[in-house]
Amino acid sequence: MDPALTAPGDVADLAVPESVASGNPAPAGRWTHRHLLDVDVLSADDLDLVMQTSATMTGVLARPIPKVPALRGWGVTILFYEASTRTRVSFEVAAKNLSADVVNIAAASSSVTKGESLIDTIRTVEALGARMLVIRHGASGAPYLAAEHFSGSVLNGGDGWHAHPTQALLDLYTMRTHLPGGTVAGRKVVILGDVLHSRVARSNLWALTAAGADVWVCGPTTLLRGFETWAAAGVAGSRRFTVTSDVGAALRDADVVMALRIQRERMAGGLLPSLREYAARFGLTRERLGLAKPDALVMHPGPMNEGVEIAPDVAAGSRSLITDQVANGVAVRMAVLYLLAGAREGAARGTRE
Amino acid sequence: MSVGARLADLEITRAWLVDPASSREGPGEIVVTDGILQAVTWLDGAEAEGVDASGVIVTPGFLDLHAHFREPGNEDAETIATGLAAAAHGGFTAVCVMPNTTPPLDEPSVLARIRDAVAASGSPVTLLAHGAVSAGRAGLQLAALGELADAGVVGFSDDGAPVHSASLFRNALAYAGMLGLPIIDHAEDTTITEGAEANEGLIATVLGLRGWPGAAEAGAVARDLAILADVLRDVPGARLHLTHLSTAASLELVRHAKAAGLPVTCDVTPHHLGLTEDWIAGARRWSWEALGDDGAARDPWRDGAITALPFDPSLRVNPPLRSATDAAACLAALADGTADAIATDHAPHTEVDKAVEFGLAANGISGIETALGVVLAAVDAGRLTLATAIAALTTGPARVLGDRAPGGGRPRGLIEGEPADLVVFDRSATWTVDAEALASKGRNSPLLGRELSGRVLLTVAGGRIAYEAPED
Numbered sequence: 001m002d003p004a005l006t007a008p009g010d011v012a013d014l015a016v017p018e019s020v021a022s023g024n025p026a027p028a029g030r031w032t033h034r035h036l037l038d039v040d041v042l043s044a045d046d047l048d049l050v051m052q053t054s055a056t057m058t059g060v061l062a063r064p065i066p067k068v069p070a071l072r073g074w075g076v077t078i079l080f081y082e083a084s085t086r087t088r089v090s091f092e093v094a095a096k097n098l099s100a101d102v103v104n105i106a107a108a109s110s111s112v113t114k115g116e117s118l119i120d121t122i123r124t125v126e127a128l129g130a131r132m133l134v135i136r137h138g139a140s141g142a143p144y145l146a147a148e149h150f151s152g153s154v155l156n157g158g159d160g161w162h163a164h165p166t167q168a169l170l171d172l173y174t175m176r177t178h179l180p181g182g183t184v185a186g187r188k189v190v191i192l193g194d195v196l197h198s199r200v201a202r203s204n205l206w207a208l209t210a211a212g213a214d215v216w217v218c219g220p221t222t223l224l225r226g227f228e229t230w231a232a233a234g235v236a237g238s239r240r241f242t243v244t245s246d247v248g249a250a251l252r253d254a255d256v257v258m259a260l261r262i263q264r265e266r267m268a269g270g271l272l273p274s275l276r277e278y279a280a281r282f283g284l285t286r287e288r289l290g291l292a293k294p295d296a297l298v299m300h301p302g303p304m305n306e307g308v309e310i311a312p313d314v315a316a317g318s319r320s321l322i323t324d325q326v327a328n329g330v331a332v333r334m335a336v337l338y339l340l341a342g343a344r345e346g347a348a349r350g351t352r353e
Numbered sequence: 354m355s356v357g358a359r360l361a362d363l364e365i366t367r368a369w370l371v372d373p374a375s376s377r378e379g380p381g382e383i384v385v386t387d388g389i390l391q392a393v394t395w396l397d398g399a400e401a402e403g404v405d406a407s408g409v410i411v412t413p414g415f416l417d418l419h420a421h422f423r424e425p426g427n428e429d430a431e432t433i434a435t436g437l438a439a440a441a442h443g444g445f446t447a448v449c450v451m452p453n454t455t456p457p458l459d460e461p462s463v464l465a466r467i468r469d470a471v472a473a474s475g476s477p478v479t480l481l482a483h484g485a486v487s488a489g490r491a492g493l494q495l496a497a498l499g500e501l502a503d504a505g506v507v508g509f510s511d512d513g514a515p516v517h518s519a520s521l522f523r524n525a526l527a528y529a530g531m532l533g534l535p536i537i538d539h540a541e542d543t544t545i546t547e548g549a550e551a552n553e554g555l556i557a558t559v560l561g562l563r564g565w566p567g568a569a570e571a572g573a574v575a576r577d578l579a580i581l582a583d584v585l586r587d588v589p590g591a592r593l594h595l596t597h598l599s600t601a602a603s604l605e606l607v608r609h610a611k612a613a614g615l616p617v618t619c620d621v622t623p624h625h626l627g628l629t630e631d632w633i634a635g636a637r638r639w640s641w642e643a644l645g646d647d648g649a650a651r652d653p654w655r656d657g658a659i660t661a662l663p664f665d666p667s668l669r670v671n672p673p674l675r676s677a678t679d680a681a682a683c684l685a686a687l688a689d690g691t692a693d694a695i696a697t698d699h700a701p702h703t704e705v706d707k708a709v710e711f712g713l714a715a716n717g718i719s720g721i722e723t724a725l726g727v728v729l730a731a732v733d734a735g736r737l738t739l740a741t742a743i744a745a746l747t748t749g750p751a752r753v754l755g756d757r758a759p760g761g762g763r764p765r766g767l768i769e770g771e772p773a774d775l776v777v778f779d780r781s782a783t784w785t786v787d788a789e790a791l792a793s794k795g796r797n798s799p800l801l802g803r804e805l806s807g808r809v810l811l812t813v814a815g816g817r818i819a820y821e822a823p824e825d
Contacts, residue, residue: 040654117709139710140550140561141664148662160712162561202561226558233555233652 053335071100077130081107094333153340168203170332185212193260215241218250222271254292258299357475368409373744374766380404388816390773414446415746419696426455431701433470439793441820443722444776447479459485459496461504477817502532507757510537530591540573556630571602595619599672601682620696623727626683635659640680650677666714694750701795719795726805772816782808
């Protein structure tokens with residue numbers, strides 16, 4: 001058996017098709033997770049491995065033909081129960097770059113509308129040959145149910161308010177690529193906006209605190225509900241962060257500012273008086289950004305409401321990494337697909353999670 | 354011997370008897386002949402030596418104030434027959450079913466159908482029914498309260514569709530008071546729980562589940578108590594029972610109301626006293642094991658207490674599983690008499706309704722067969738005395754029902770000369786909660802796979818065998 005990529009940084013090895021045909025394409029013993037359901041189970045070493053592998057994939061993407069045979073013959077099904085362009089296309093491009101056979105299922109066009117249960121859908125997808133499943137679902141926890149009934153690997157593409165692991169990983173990768181020293185440790189990272197409803201915020205909290213960042217979450221009190229409790233609990237030991245509605249205090253001397261999308265529905269729910277008021281008090285404007293460090297990075301998971309949570313000139317400004325995030329998304333998703341495929345050995349040994 | 358047969362003759366020697374009606378517990382013996390409890394003998398001195406509360410225990414049959422047997426209308430989830438069998442397996446000899454059937458029990462003909470099903474089941478377990486408060490449980494106008502009372506219901510409740518209108522609730526309390534029956538309220542202000550999935554707090558926040566604030570319950574309890582106080586001026590017979598209270602705050606309100614002399618009673622469920630919201634995150638420890646020395650809930654992640662996958666839909670229940678602090682308050686309320694009863698809120702569901710995404714799963718836990726085991730776990734941990742636990746399953750709920758309790762309000766005890774109505778269980782014998790071990794059609798239990806102590810050996814209802822454990 002070809003142990004293949006023992007050194008994940010070695011791009012040349014990715015071109016070896018036997019590494020996949022052997023069913024053992026990844027660095028055995030280092031990546032043990034069969035699924036990627038949440039980032040809370042990832043150790044600092046796991047995060048480093050994803051970062052290194054993502055760097056490898058960035059190298060692949062820089063080639064004239066950005067394609068490797070690593071997942072040739074692998075069926076990857078992308079099952080999205082929520083509308084999405086960015087994430088779905090990113091996964092699709094990532095899987096295709098690895099030569100996987102990709103099937104896209106949008107819930108609206110499938111038998112889901114005929115009342116088929118998630119479990120039935122998962123079994124069907126598996127029967128049709130999928131070995132990896134990327135799922136996005138409006139209900140928090142749905143990927144866990146999928147993982148229980150799928151014999152391959154499940155990748156959480158975003159579930160309810162709960163988690164969006166690949167977004168957090170690509171955000172971390174983007175920060176590490178652009179921060180001096182290549183690390184977020186000790187850096188002040190501000191997550192600004194609708195934290196309550198945000199799976200991006202939750203996954204970033206886990207990933208960034210695990211990586212040692214000084215994380216602040218900021219927004220109106222109605223959109224921070226519960227987070228003071230979380231911050232006070234300091235879940236998982238040392239993972240602490242700061243919660244505030246004082247946007248000035250949050251932004252002061254920040255190294256990274258990540259604005260989150262504000263959805264119109266929040267007004268109907270009585271959580272905000274108006275988008276205008278939100279923009280005035282919490283919008284990431286050039287003036288507010290002046291409170292942060294001069295070279296502070298600006299991020300947004302998209303899609304943006306320009307003029308609401310982020311001013312157009314900030315979004316398009318020189319510090320903005322928003323298009324880098326999109327490009328890095330492909331590399332990070334390639335890395336994750338690649339690592340999960342390699343964990344099949346571990347899965348065969350009964351390793352879960 | 355088979356279910357439904359008269360218990361011809363039974364002699365249990367050297368057991369531990371618990372008889373809340375006479376406030377006695379200790380070593381003793383019972384003799385049943387031809388269905389009648391002929392003799393209850395309390396042992397003392399040398400005779401009592403070596404008999405303690407760790408072995409075979411005999412108590413009066415349990416009475417459940419709150420269960421869902423789904424018939425008529427949802428017989429795929431449970432039937433009267435399977436519900437009664439499950440009750441007997443859990444040690445219950447009388448069960449009050451809720452009216453949220455299809456059609457709902459808002460007029461007497463539905464009760465007649467239920468009684469036919471009881472008769473056809475052959476089970477000797479007594480089935481009592483709560484009628485609906487409002488027609489169609491729609492919260493707009495009163496159900497046929499008087500006709501339902503005449504037909505024999507023991508209380509009125511819209512349960513999971515709590516009466517939203519304060520005006521209708523006031524009228525219901527007054528009218529039911531005239532009939533001498535309690536209103537049994539599922540206290541929830543649904544304007545603050547729309548779409549709610551898990552107790553608002555650390556676990557819901559971390560898991561991204563829609564928060565279910567404790568204020569939804571305490572606010573409704575406060576409203577109910579305020580209305581009760583008003584109604585009493587005109588209707589001294591008005592009575593309020595608050596079912597499945599789950600928060601420290603609402604139990605504190607009841608404590609104060611009782612101290613002020615209001616005719617209010619309440620129950621707590623086994624799952625709210627034994628389980629916590631942490632289970633949704635994947636913890637599987639009892640509530641008292643999740644409590645810090647300072648009385649605050651411990652962090653399951655920090656403790657390394659996460660041993661299962663998160664989002665198990667069998668844990669979705671209304672009211673939601675709360676914090677370890679709330680669970681401790683439920684136990685404390687039983688100990689000081691604030692809570693009168695342990696009621697199961699047995700809520701069986703089909704796999705179709707339950708094996709789905711957490712937020713889409715039907716609310717409810719199939720719990721009538723595991724109630725004793727959970728309660729005994731609390732007793733084993735020293736969080737509840739055996740006497741209090743058994744009283745909360747027998748005399749406590751009987752007091753809530755007053756003269757409509759089985760036996761016309763006579764004490765629910767080990768009474769010589771009466772038809773035997775009792776449960777025999779072995780405190781030291783364990784059983785594993787697996788789907789095949791359950792008589793209920795509802796396999797929606799978060800305790801599947803868990804070992805519980807207090808295996809029921811025999812349940813006798815009205816002198817007839819309701820459940821008998823298979824020979825080992």
